[in-house]
Amino acid sequence: MTVLRALLRRTRGQNTLWTFLVLLALVAVFSALRPNAFATVFELRSIATESAILVLLAVGQTFVIVTAGIDLSVGSVLIFSGVVSAKVMGALGTGPQSGWGVIAAGAAAGAGAGLGWGALNGLLVAKAKVPPLIVTLGTLGMALGIAQILTHGVDEGDVPTRLTDSLGSGSLLGIPWLVVIAVLVAAGAAATLALTRFGRYTLAVGSNTEAAQRVGIRVDRHLVKVYALSGLLAGLAGVLNLAHFSSTTLTSGTQDNLNAIAAVVLGGTSLFGGSGSVIGTVIGVFIPAVLQSGFTILQVQSFWQTVAVGAVLVLAVWSDQLRRRRRQR
């Protein structure tokens, strides 16, 4: 009984559990309303596939938000990395017939481009002390602008078919490659945040920067690493995006940063920093995705999804506020 009460007391403060219950409830409602359309392997597969790229962005965003920062640039960095990746593959290869070596070089270039933007964000935040909101708003514009300059605003489409057929739309034992990669990244990130010194420092920096500094944690260096990680994952997402859509999708992705931030916050990570979980973020990615799919199947205008997610987002931050206020005594 006391164990149960202790468990209850601990979970009451944990937003992740609530978010998970919300997700379960949504799935239950849609499944009950349209069992033949919603609760199918096909639908689950397509929701997971469409969410995989956002999972990468949101996982990186989780680390940034845990440090009490924000990374608005992820959507643009995704596009930029896709463009760099496509350009490198185009320059080295023979169009759609290019081999694996060319693909590997292109993927590395894309991931490296993302890492570069992330490191730049980190340096400006940590060393130049420019607020993260402004730094990443700036790099959001710069990354997208340079991507458009490089392509003259026209999407690159000559993506090697080996890439699009495997990572882009292929499967491993029936599970789409995109989903496999997203699961691996999320699992690795979850372990890193919860179990390692890197994760502990990330939490400490977000909780009390001054305290972290006084005990000898190199706060600025750590911030650079965290933003670089977010950039790297956005770069990787750019390569996957290129593989999935066979295009650099210059005009899409403007909402990606907000969707990633919404997922992180829905998942119970505090916008004020210091606490958060990667598992929560993954759940937070799936809530809008499930809503979208459910509304489509119910033939409700899917624009309602944006309305619902917006409302839930505000509620999530409000409940975080209440939790923080309650524990201040």
Added chain:
Amino acid sequence: MPEPLLAATGLVKTFGQVQALDGAAFTVHPGEVVALVGDNGAGKSTLVKTLVGAITPDAGEILLDGHPVGFAGPREAQAAGIETVYQDLALAADLDAAANLFLGREQLRGGLLGALGVLDKRAMRRRAVQAFAELGVELKELDAPVATLSGGQRQSVAIARSVAWASRVVFMDEPTAALGVVQRERVLDLIRRVRDRGVSVVLISHNMPEVLSVADRVEVLRLGRRVARFTAAQTSLEELVAAMTGALTHEEGDTP
């Protein structure tokens, strides 16, 4: 008289037009609680920051065990067994007590996991339980974020952290300032227990009755200089206040 553990003489520190330390001296003997008192602006904070390596003095000498030292930063002072409990606690409020105790000094697992930076949470928790027990700090939930603890408990965690790593001296800047009566008493008990373990405590406080109840000696700072030294048992509130306001200068025992 045994050799002082820490002895500073002739410390000078100027910030722009302000002379914060003007030839200040300070002495800590092994295993004692020494109170550092003085009016606002007397230079207490600057003196402490100088002694713990957070500030480099313009002139003067600091001797540890009779050997001159120059700390380039708090880390070096910590390596020499000197810790500080800051007035504003400096805990990470979202982390639990064990995590705060080991903040910046995390223990890693052995082997491959350790190489990957994986924390040995169980070992750290075990040592935290031990460290808190040794000091008589009772925490209901070791796994709760320290933000959910009371002010006194948080202060106890902060003190326990410093004591766990300090082998020589702990500096405490107003450790009871934000606390209620009961919690204050607990922290004072904690200070006595720390001393009984052989670690010297430097207590910076504005509360004279508190100083007289817990300290073995009192050193008074005024306008950046040490103006008086007392044995706590042989002095009075009036004498301390007189020394702080400049009505009295008094040196007891050895002269610097």
